[in-house]
Amino acid sequence: KNSANGGANGLIINSEGELILCQHGDRRLAKLKDWPSKNPEFETIVDNYNGNILNSPNDLTISKDGSIFFTDPPYGLANQDLDSLKEISFNGVYKFKDNKLKLLINNLSxxxxxxxxxxxxxxxxxxxxxxxxxxxxxxxxxxxxxxxxxxxxxxxxxxxxxxxxxxxxxxxxxxxxxxxxxxxxxxxxxxxxxxxxxxxxxxxxxxxxxxxxxxxxxxxxxxxxxxxxxxxxxx
Missing domain, CATH: 2.120.10.30 (TolB, C-terminal domain)
Known part of the structure; x- marks a missing residue:
C-alpha cells in the first residue's frame, strides 16, 4: 500500500530482517510487519518529536546497536517550510533508540x-x-x-x-x-x-x-x- 501523500522514501533492513521505512508521506518511521507477504502491515516506530508531528522522514541508517539515525526535511509537505501542516520549525536529524527520540541537528536547511x-x-x-x-x-x-x-x-x-x-x-x-x-x-x-x-x-x-x-x-x-x-x- 502506498500513502496518498507520497509514500515511502529511504529503506533499510535491520538486524532482525525487518524492513524499516521513512514514510515521508505519512510523516513517520515505520516497520513493515509480516514482510514479505501479500498483506503486510505497517507499524509506527515514531511519528513525532515532543508531541509535534515529524516533517517528512527522508533517509536513515542503523548502527550496530540498533539505533536509527534519520533525516527529516519538509519534502513530503506540499508547501515544504511554508506548509500550514508543518509543526516543527526546523528540519532536523534525529536518533531513535530505546523508544526515545533525540534531536541531533537542527541547523541544516x-x-x-x-x-x-x-x-x-x-x-x-x-x-x-x-x-x-x-x-x-x-x-x-x-x-x-x-x-x-x-x-x-x-x-x-x-x-x-x-x-x-x-x-x-x-x-x-x-x-x-x-x-x-x-x-x-x-x-x-x-x-x-x-x-x-x-x-x-x-x-x-x-x-x-x-x-x-x-x-x-x-x-x-x-x-x-x-x-x-x-x-x-x-x-
Missing part, C-alpha cells in the same frame, strides 16, 4: 542522505539545498554530535551539473559514494573528489550489494546498476 562511518565514530549528512550543496560530517561523542565540519562542498559542481545531494553510502574502504551534482560522486575519506558515475539521469539514492560487486542507483522511474571494480589504492 535540507538534511537528506545520511550514513555512518564504518567504525561508527562519524556521521555524514547530505544537504540537498541548491544554495547550500554540502555534505557535513560530525564526530559522535556519547549520545551527541561534536566537531561539525563541511566534508565536501559541491557549489562548484552544482554550477555546471544537474542534481542535488541526496542519498549516500560508504564503501568498506571508507570511500563515500554520494548522489549529487552530475551523478554519483566518489569522494575519499579526506573529502577529495575522485570521480563521478553518471548514469544519464539525476540520481536520488544508491546502494551496494553485499559483496560490493555492484552499485545500484535509483533515478526517476529507473533502477540501474554498474559493476564496481574499486581499488582505493589506485587513486
Amino acid at each position: 535540507r538534511p537528506n542522505g545520511i550514513a555512518l562511518s564504518n567504525d561508527e565514530n562519524f556521521l555524514y549528512v547530505a544537504n540537498s539545498d541548491k544554495n547550500i550543496p554540502i555534505i557535513t560530517v560530525y564526530e559522535i561523542y556519547n549520545d551527541t554530535l561534536i566537531n561539525e565540519k563541511i566534508f565536501f562542498n559541491g557549489a562548484t559542481l552544482a554550477k555546471t551539473n544537474k542534481g542535488l545531494f541526496d542519498g549516500l553510502k560508504i564503501h568498506s574502504s571508507g570511500t563515500i559514494f554520494a548522489t549529487g551534482p552530475g551523478g554519483v560522486l566518489i569522494i575519499d575519506n579526506t573529502g577529495k573528489h575522485l570521480g563521478t558515475i553518471n548514469p544519464g539521469s539525476r540520481v536520488a539514492n544508491c546502494a551496494f550489494d553485499k559483496k560490493e560487486d555492484f552499485l545500484y542507483m535509483t533515478s526517476d522511474n529507473n533502477l540501474t546498476r554498474i559493476k564496481i571494480n574499486y581499488d582505493p589504492l589506485s587513486y
